Amino acid sequence: MTDLILHHYPESPFSEKVRLILGHKKLPWQSVRIPRVMPKPDVQALTGGYRRTPVLQVGADIYCDTALICDVLEHVQPEPPLYPLHIKGVARIFAQWADSTLFWAAMTYNSQPKAAGQLFPSAEVGQAFMADRKAMRTNMTQLRLGDATSAYRSYLRRIAHMTDEHDFLFGAEPCLADFAAYHPLWFTRTRTPVLADILQPTPSLLEWMERMSAFGHSRFEELSAQDAVTVAERAEPLPPGQNLLVDSAFQNDHGIPLGTRVTVTAEAFGPESTEGVLMAATRTHYSLLREDPRAGPIHVHFPRIGFVLRKADAT
Known part of the structure; x- marks a missing residue:
């Protein structure tokens, strides 16, 4: 598996949520310190617009929002579980x-x-x-x-x-x-x-x-933002169904077919949109393909809950 790269800053509460989960699961990771405020050119080279903290990078796949990041970490290391079956x-x-x-x-x-x-x-x-x-x-x-x-x-x-x-x-x-x-x-x-x-x-x-x-943050190494972008540029985004998100079946609740140019935007906090080609729309997440001059082809993933999907020409 490609290294887990967390884009975060020390004071970020949602980053602490993910750091502790990494500690709980004893997963090693790489740490990219990002600015607390805009501009965030290295982050947005990967996300295409999304600027909330943290972001998880695995090669050329970018996972946004901690709800989705938790699903990824559960897939990478199922034990100890975040979602015990009985609850x-x-x-x-x-x-x-x-x-x-x-x-x-x-x-x-x-x-x-x-x-x-x-x-x-x-x-x-x-x-x-x-x-x-x-x-x-x-x-x-x-x-x-x-x-x-x-x-x-x-x-x-x-x-x-x-x-x-x-x-x-x-x-x-x-x-x-x-x-x-x-x-x-x-x-x-x-x-x-x-x-x-x-x-x-x-x-x-x-x-x-x-x-x-007491769970701590597990083992991590510092990585520069430019090096993280280079990691993405040298990798290939994984096809839907082969990445770290377990579901791949198309759930068409919007009447927007796969292959359509779309935007995904947070419902409330953080108005910046990410635009790209819709590669997956499953019961849990959206995946967009976008091209970046620095990072190359990227798949950016968002949870369905809390995010709005629109055709790009409708925004």
């Missing part, structure tokens, strides 16, 4: 809630002015970051700080009810739900410790966080 459905549903509702309540709380000095080395850096993220939220309604704080407190208590009963959220072993719930809380605890008192009323939750952090 496969509830683990996915809980993770979707944690990656959206919980995440945005937590990050609105984490981003309050009180924490600015811990988040950014200077006011200028902070202003640039907030302007960048505002541009990414063009299709979103953002919670007010007071409402987000109230919601976050309630969610922490509810998750703590689960950690009162088990070592992990659904039993003695972790599943996808644990990693999805952990990363926004990790941000509160490690990136904005001035705000971490919100975690103190739930000691079982803090104990669970210690168990999660």
Whole structure:
């Protein structure tokens, strides 16, 4: 198997989700540090527009969004499982809630002015970051700080009810739900410790966080962004059905045949589209073929849930 290359930056909560899963599965990987804000020319040479963090690269195949990245890592290393059979459905549903509702309540709380000095080395850096993220939220309604704080407190208590009963959220072993719930809380605890008192009323939750952090990040080596682009340029994208996504049957919910030039865009956060030729549209994902002057032919993969497929001439 070609090396797993994770494009990320240390402060990214969704990257921490994937880094811990790599640690849990003891998978070696290569680390490409990417900018926190635009421009991201090396990332977009691979994705064609998508700019959210992280991105997983395997040769000339690019996997976007952590929901899809988790499927890839499960295929690469099925044990220990992210989706145990007896809780496969509830683990996915809980993770979707944690990656959206919980995440945005937590990050609105984490981003309050009180924490600015811990988040950014200077006011200028902070202003640039907030302007960048505002541009990414063009299709979103953002919670007010007071409402987000109230919601976050309630969610922490509810998750703590689960950690009162088990070592992990659904039993003695972790599943996808644990990693999805952990990363926004990790941000509160490690990136904005001035705000971490919100975690103190739930000691079982803090104990669970210690168990999660103990998985670590496995073994990794640093790789430059240019070298990652070169890896893609020297590789060939794998045909649908032969890549690291397990399903390949065409599911035509849009009336758009394979071979059509299309765009894929996130429903909410991150308005940048990726354009290419539709190579696969299965029950779980879309795959686009695109050509890049630096990286050559690339297959870019997105999950169906959370993304919008359109004909390119309809955008």
